[in-house]
Amino acid sequence: MTKIILHGCFGQMGQAIQKMAGKTEGFEFAAGVDAKPEAGIAHFPVFGKLDDCSAGADAVIDFSAAAAVPGLIGWCLEKNLPLVLCTTGLTDETEAAVRRASEKLPIFKSANMSLGINFMVSLLERASVVLGAEGFDIEIIEKHHNKKLDAPSGTALMLAGAMNSGGQYTYAMDRSQRKQKRPANEIGFSSVRGGTIVGEHSVIFAGQDEVIEISHTAFSKDVYAVGALKAAEFISRQPPGLYDMRDLIMKK
Numbered sequence: 694m695t696k697i698i699l700h701g702c703f704g705q706m707g708q709a710i711q712k713m714a715g716k717t718e719g720f721e722f723a724a725g726v727d728a729k730p731e732a733g734i735a736h737f738p739v740f741g742k743l744d745d746c747s748a749g750a751d752a753v754i755d756f757s758a759a760a761a762v763p764g765l766i767g768w769c770l771e772k773n774l775p776l777v778l779c780t781t782g783l784t785d786e787t788e789a790a791v792r793r794a795s796e797k798l799p800i801f802k803s804a805n806m807s808l809g810i811n812f813m814v815s816l817l818e819r820a821s822v823v824l825g826a827e828g829f830d831i832e833i834i835e836k837h838h839n840k841k842l843d844a845p846s847g848t849a850l851m852l853a854g855a856m857n858s859g860g861q862y863t864y865a866m867d868r869s870q871r872k873q874k875r876p877a878n879e880i881g882f883s884s885v886r887g888g889t890i891v892g893e894h895s896v897i898f899a900g901q902d903e904v905i906e907i908s909h910t911a912f913s914k915d916v917y918a919v920g921a922l923k924a925a926e927f928i929s930r931q932p933p934g935l936y937d938m939r940d941l942i943m944k945k
Contacts, residue, residue: 695926696723698750698774700743700765701757703733705840706779706914706921710754711735713918720922724748728761743768751929752777754921759783759843766794775799775928777921779806781847795935801928803938804847806920810894811938813909814855817896820907821856829900830875831856836885836893844884848894853880856896 697714701707702725714720722737730741740746743764752775755765759782766787769776778791781804791800805811821831835849845866853864857880865881875881895908911917920938927941 694719694721695752695922695929696721696750697922697925698723698746698748698753699725700753700755700761701727701780702735702739703727703729704756706756706917708733709914709918710756710921713915714922717919717922719926723750728757750774752925754925755780756921759787762787763790766790769798770794773798775925775931776801777924777928778802779804779917779921782843792935795933797933799928799931799933799936801924801936801941803920803924804851805892806917806924806938807909807911808920808938808942809909809911809916810848810851811942813894813896813907814852814939816907817852817855818858820896820898820905824898824900824905825856825861827900828877829898829905830877830879830881831862832881832883832897832899834883834885834893834895834897836887836890838889838891839886841886844886845882846884846892846894848892849882849884852894852896853882856880 697720699707699710699722724737724746725735725739726743726746727739730739753769754777756779759780762780762783778800791802794800833849833852835846837846862878862880865879891914892911895906898905924941
């Protein structure tokens with residue numbers, strides 16, 4: 694049985710994780726933390742602040758807000774609690790704090806908890822080597838619901854990073870003020886925000902007279918909830934270090 698503290702328990706993903714855990718054996722919620730503890734009903738204790746939570750657990754799953762992550766890292770270090778960090782839009786300073794904390798704690802960090810997206814990453818690593826050498830232009834289009842705060846999405850940046858491990862590409866987030874030909878060594882990003890779109894990511898390789906597109910669509914948040922629960926079970930058994938979905942997949 695993996696006991697979990699759910700940070701951001703009444704957010705959309707927090708609710709999805711609760712629902713999925715109810716359908717999956719081997720998980721129990723020790724407590725939840727949410728900035729608005731009155732916002733929902735849970736079958737476990739819910740606290741408005743981390744400092745008020747004294748529950749014991751095997752791991753923390755975080756789907757909160759970027760501003761809350763530095764405090765969460767410090768709290769996990771104090772409690773010696775493994776962390777599944779799913780919040781995106783982190784500052785460079787917070788990213789550095791995560792890396793430092795992983796020297797003392799097992800931390801599982803992924804911009805996207807979907808198995809399909811992480812398989813897509815492996816496809817893009819290969820495609821970018823082959824098609825990039827042939828001069829194909831690369832564009833990323835991502836679509837999310839109208840409540841998402843960051844753009845481009847953390848997943849879009851993760852996909853770009855898979856194709857840019859050597860730092861050969863620059864990123865174009867906004868071309869509205871630029872009147873020039875598209876550079877060859879560029880990855881362009883387009884972000885769509887609207888309605889209740891769960892998550893769509895497409896990577897376009899545009900070459901001479903041909904286009905290849907690799908896409909992933911999430912039809913519900915359940916795919917992310919399943920991944921987060923599996924990550925919690927995995928990270929609770931690991932030594933200090935920084936882990937991601939690839940580590941979990943390779944352990945199978």
